Amino acid sequence: MVLIIGGAYQGKLDYARAAFRLCDEDIFTCTGGEIDFSRRCIHRIEEFVFSCPDALGYFKAHREEWEDSILICRDIFCGVVPMGEENRAWRRDTGRLCQYLAGEAAQVSRIFCGLEQRSK
């Protein structure tokens, strides 16, 4: 599994498309609390976390389905602690999930202004 992280609009998906030769059909964009792991690339994992009460548990339960996937998550971790409880939980759960996924990943790439920085 490859984990791609980076701030908003940094070119994470563009990087994945080019590096892994993805076409539109390969990409699942999360908008709610379910993921179609039959696609090679899962994009906007942070939006999945926002809608899923136990995102980490969900990923652990589907472990075998994303072993060879390309997972993309936005870095939402560097700002001030959010005022709203919902956003605080969102940031916390996304962070915990990213740490778990980074541990499991064969490659972790951070995208900065369209450029890849390999951290694993």
Next chain:
Amino acid sequence: MTYFISGGAKNGKSKLAQELAVALGGKRYYVATMISTGKEDDERIRRHIADREGLGFETVECFRNIMDCLGTADKDGVFLVDSVTALIQNSLFPMEKNYEMDLEAAHRCADALVSFAGIVQHGIFVSDYIYADAERYSESTEMYRKCLADIDRRLAQACDTVIEVSAGQAIIHKGELL
């Protein structure tokens, strides 16, 4: 040499940019981009001018189209553009139009910056990394972040060297420091 520098606020981006400008040698221009909106901005501008004192910069004011600089300045000089953020902001939310969003103006501003980076001998472009927090912003703020990120990525591609500054330290993502 052309440089694109970004990173969090108050991490030393401007300081590094000034040091690079001095190290490159030759005629130095500081492209001042900030339109003052009051006392706080005046104070910030005054502090920036004091920081640059003795470094031999000639200040060129440019609030919108970066190409306007070349009307008076020598294109073989060293241009420090601080900041890309202010330029895009001036265009996207024009003061004279009561800060109403003007996307086309922001695109024109971005195109001009990329052309400028290709024309000048030495350019240092400073931007701000405002993309990694857990906030749900308004539509206009999201558009601002997106416009700035688009130009950041285009400049990162166009420039010889790309640097992220963190706590005063340079993380080089592309090219060489000098």
